[in-house]
Every structure is written in C-alpha cells, then in structure tokens.
Amino acid sequence: MTKPIERETSRKGRATIEKLLEVTINELDRVGLAKIDIDSLLRKSKISKGSLYHHFGSKNGLLAAAEAQQFMKYLKREGETFRRLIEECKTKQKFVELVAGVMKITRLESNLDFRKKRVRAIAMSFNDETLAQVLKNAQIEVTQYLAGSFQIAKDRGWVKPDTDLTALSYWIQGVFIGHIMLDITEQTEHEEAWSEVAFQALQPFLAAD
Numbered sequence: 001m002t003k004p005i006e007r008e009t010s011r012k013g014r015a016t017i018e019k020l021l022e023v024t025i026n027e028l029d030r031v032g033l034a035k036i037d038i039d040s041l042l043r044k045s046k047i048s049k050g051s052l053y054h055h056f057g058s059k060n061g062l063l064a065a066a067e068a069q070q071f072m073k074y075l076k077r078e079g080e081t082f083r084r085l086i087e088e089c090k091t092k093q094k095f096v097e098l099v100a101g102v103m104k105i106t107r108l109e110s111n112l113d114f115r116k117k118r119v120r121a122i123a124m125s126f127n128d129e130t131l132a133q134v135l136k137n138a139q140i141e142v143t144q145y146l147a148g149s150f151q152i153a154k155d156r157g158w159v160k161p162d163t164d165l166t167a168l169s170y171w172i173q174g175v176f177i178g179h180i181m182l183d184i185t186e187q188t189e190h191e192e193a194w195s196e197v198a199f200q201a202l203q204p205f206l207a208a209d
Contacts, residue, residue, distance in 0.1 A: 017055050019045050021134075024066035025073075036063065057128055065131045068121035071114050072138035075173075079142060083149040092158045092209065099202060104195045115180050143169045160207050168205055175201070 023045040027036055038059050042049055056062040082102065089095045105111065125132040146169040153159045159168075175198050182194055 013055065016047055016051050017134075020047055020052060020055070020062060021066050021069050024062060025070050028063075028066055028070060033063065033067075038062075056131070061124065061128050061131055064121045064124040064128070065134050067117040068125075068131065068135050069138060071118045071121065072142055074114050075142045076145065079145050079149065082146070083152070086149055086152050089153075089156075089158075092156075092207070095153055095156075095158045096206065100195075100199050103199045103202075111176070111179075112183055115177060115183060118177060119180055143173070146172070157207055160205055163205050172202075 020041070023041055024036070027041060027044075038049075038052070041062075042052065052059075052062055056065060085098055086095065089098060121131065121135060125135050143166060147165040150159055150163075150165045150168060154161065154163065154165065159165075179194065182190060
C-alpha cells in the first residue's frame with residue numbers, strides 16, 4: 001500500500017511539472033522558442049532550477065515537453081472543431097467532403113510549425129522518461145477524442161461497422177506527421193497529389209453507399 005508521504009510527494013511532483021509546463025507554454029506563446037529565458041520561467045513559476053532538472057533533465061527537456069503539450073492543446077482544439085463539423089454533416093457526401101478538405105489543409109504554415117514541434121518532441125522523448133510520459137498521456141487523450149468523433153460518423157453509417165476507430169485515429173494522425181517528409185524536401189509541386197493519395201487511402205474505411 002502506498003504510504004501517505006509518498007502520495008504527497010507524488011502530488012507535489014505532478015504540481016511542479018504542471019506549473020512549469022503552464023508557465024513555459026505561456027512564454028512560448030508570448031515570445032517564441034528563440035527568446036525563452038529559463039531564469040525568467042523559474043521566477044514566474046516560483047520553482048527552483050533543481051526541480052527543473054529533476055523533473056525534465058535539462059532546459060531542452062522542459063522546452064520539448066512544453067512544445068509537446070502545446071501541440072496536443074492545438075490538436076484538441078482542432079479535434080473539437082472537427083467533431084462539430086461532423087455533427088453538422090447531414091449526409092455521407094458532406095462527411096466525405098469534410099474529410100477531403102481536412103487532408104488538403106495539411107500544408108498550411110501553422111500545421112507545418114506544429115508538425116516540426118511534434119517530431120522534435122517525439123525524438124527527444126526516446127531519451128527522456130518524463131517527456132515520454134507527458135506525450136503518452138496527452139496522445140491517448142487526443143486519440144480517444146478523435147475516435148469518439150469518428151464514432152458519430154460510424155453511428156450514421158458513414159464508416160464501416162468493423163472499423164477499429166482508435167486504430168483509424170492513430171493512422172490518420174500518422175499520415176499528418178508523415179507529411180514532414182514533404183516539408184523537408186520542399187517539393188510543393190507534389191502537395192495536391194499527396195492530399196489525393198492520403199484521401200484515397202482513407203476510402204476503404206468508408207461505408208459503401
């Protein structure tokens with residue numbers, strides 16, 4: 001059985017992590033990654049440098065975790081918009097048009113910025129247990145929400161009944177992250193074709209008319 005002092009220590013640790021992430025995310029929004037000042041973050045959060053290193057390993061570990069959290073907040077916001085649009089669809093055709101449109105907005109500059117942040121955070125998480133846990137928890141939450149959105153379409157007969165919606169949600173997110181390859185090469189002449197291929201790859205999951 002977990003002792004009271006251990007539970008209290010655990011709560012304090014979580015509170016410290018959450019406070020540092022909150023302050024860091026606010027600063028990222030305000031000044032950007034290049035102008036982040038760690039001493040300023042510590043003053044505003046009233047947390048010691050020792051706690052920062054204990055929980056995040058380094059300045060880069062904290063920034064990567066904050067970027068990951070920021071990215072997940074972005075995904076959640078986009079996910080809420082996607083769910084609302086699904087709920088507003090009256091026919092399968094409207095749903096298909098919605099999905100096709102989502103595939104085409106992958107190339108937006110805002111999506112590119114968040115894609116870079118997510119890839120960087122994922123790469124760093126392989127050597128940072130705390131960051132890996134932050135990513136894991138946020139990713140599960142976002143994926144479950146997206147699966148719930150697809151459940152609406154499934155209940156309306158627009159998605160095949162035997163489709164694993166959690167797997168579908170992970171697959172779609174993987175497609176968007178995979179766009180980073182096109183980002184790196186800057187071969188923008190393939191953007192339209194990429195969107196079409198991505199949309200066609202989704203077709204097997206859609207229910208027949």
